[in-house]
Amino acid sequence: MIWIWIAFVCFVLLMLALDLGVFHRHSHIVSMKEALGWSLVWVLLGVSFSAFVYHGYENHWMGMGSSIDSVDGQENNGMSATVKYLTGYVLEKSLSVDNIFVIAMVFSFFAVPSIYQHRVLFWGVLGALVLRGVIILVGAKLIAEFNWILYLFGAFLIVTGMKMLVMKTEDTDPSQNIVVRLFRRLWPVTARFHGEHFLVRAGSTASLEHEYPGAEVVPDEVVQRTRPGMLMLTPLGLAIIMVETTDVIFAVDSIPAIFAITADPFLVFTSNVFAILGLRSLYFALAGMIDKFRFLKVSLALVLFLIGVKMLTVHWLKPFFGEYFNFYVLGVVLGVLAAGVILSVIMGQPAESKDAKPNDA
Numbered sequence: 001m002i003w004i005w006i007a008f009v010c011f012v013l014l015m016l017a018l019d020l021g022v023f024h025r026h027s028h029i030v031s032m033k034e035a036l037g038w039s040l041v042w043v044l045l046g047v048s049f050s051a052f053v054y055h056g057y058e059n060h061w062m063g064m065g066s067s068i069d070s071v072d073g074q075e076n077n078g079m080s081a082t083v084k085y086l087t088g089y090v091l092e093k094s095l096s097v098d099n100i101f102v103i104a105m106v107f108s109f110f111a112v113p114s115i116y117q118h119r120v121l122f123w124g125v126l127g128a129l130v131l132r133g134v135i136i137l138v139g140a141k142l143i144a145e146f147n148w149i150l151y152l153f154g155a156f157l158i159v160t161g162m163k164m165l166v167m168k169t170e171d172t173d174p175s176q177n178i179v180v181r182l183f184r185r186l187w188p189v190t191a192r193f194h195g196e197h198f199l200v201r202a203g204s205t206a207s208l209e210h211e212y213p214g215a216e217v218v219p220d221e222v223v224q225r226t227r228p229g230m231l232m233l234t235p236l237g238l239a240i241i242m243v244e245t246t247d248v249i250f251a252v253d254s255i256p257a258i259f260a261i262t263a264d265p266f267l268v269f270t271s272n273v274f275a276i277l278g279l280r281s282l283y284f285a286l287a288g289m290i291d292k293f294r295f296l297k298v299s300l301a302l303v304l305f306l307i308g309v310k311m312l313t314v315h316w317l318k319p320f321f322g323e324y325f326n327f328y329v330l331g332v333v334l335g336v337l338a339a340g341v342i343l344s345v346i347m348g349q350p351a352e353s354k355d356a357k358p359n360d361a
Helices: 002-023 032-058 078-109 114-145 149-166 178-186 205-211 220-225 235-259 265-277 279-286 296-347 351-355
Strands: 199-201 231-233
Touching: 002 114, 002 265, 032 078, 032 265, 032 279, 078 114, 078 235, 078 265, 078 279, 078 296, 114 149, 114 235, 114 265, 114 279, 149 235, 149 296, 178 235, 231 235, 235 265, 235 296, 265 279
Parallel strands: none
Antiparallel strands: 199 231
16 A cells, blocks of 8 residues: 555646656736636646556455544445545535635735746645645544544634634734734744745845835844845745645645545545545635635535534434445535536625725735
8 A cells, every 4th residue: 555655646746746756837917818828737636646546445455445434433435535535525526615715815915926826835835735735644643543533623623613703814913913923023024025935045235226116225133133145035935834724724624624524544644635636726716816716615615514514414414325425525515516606606796795896915
């Protein structure tokens, strides 16, 4: 089984290397056509991978499907593993849409030029994959040892879903984020962008004056904390820090959701990876029109709530619905998300949103 993990990680690294080293070697503004094209590529890759999951678990390649899934107490065959993988993929893909709201807000706050946004998202996604991998492995180990943790996850998802219904993301001020405030207090930050660099070396006090045009003197706290040759964060560096910490917060919400479907680490990790890999192109495709789907956030909150209820009642519901229980769960998730999109299209934007000035994120 370890060789399957190694092969998959190498495949992901190869795709990322092709992405940044070949297709996006030079920074450029990602067009809607390019974003939609890449979104389709990542979706096709994610869905196609289910064929590998089916044959791998059906034929027990290198021990795949040979252990008991802690969620339902059964070994995964080809069909059950495929349904669980696809359900997890749809869950993570849909919940990542909420992440787009926050990313757009971060880019708007730091005024990140469109030409550099792909670079921030690339390294943000790479860091997210590593962090999620650690969280998934730890979570799978805990569930295998202490199955009652699933009930805590279920209760957490119900609370998170209810909180999402009342939480207004657009009212959040990134400047008040504890991580941003901490970095600005402990590390000097440039006032200007320096191309696509996240860090730059400080020069003399005279060169610092270039960072604060229009000011009679450079702020004392900057001079006191900055020595010639010292590394300074750029606004682009702060933006990627915000994107990374935001993903950790969202991972705490979304990963327990997929553990309601399966505790198999490989299924959880691969479905997460394919969902996250398409986040960058999905951002560029949806960021400009995300406000048009006014009921999508309600759908996401309802999905979290339903998955939480499923975790708490699985022992009573599974005998009633039988072996196709997870297939029904997948259908409900897709139905709720589709209802949110369709209702948004039919109802349109609220009057106040139509009158508001569009956000140039």
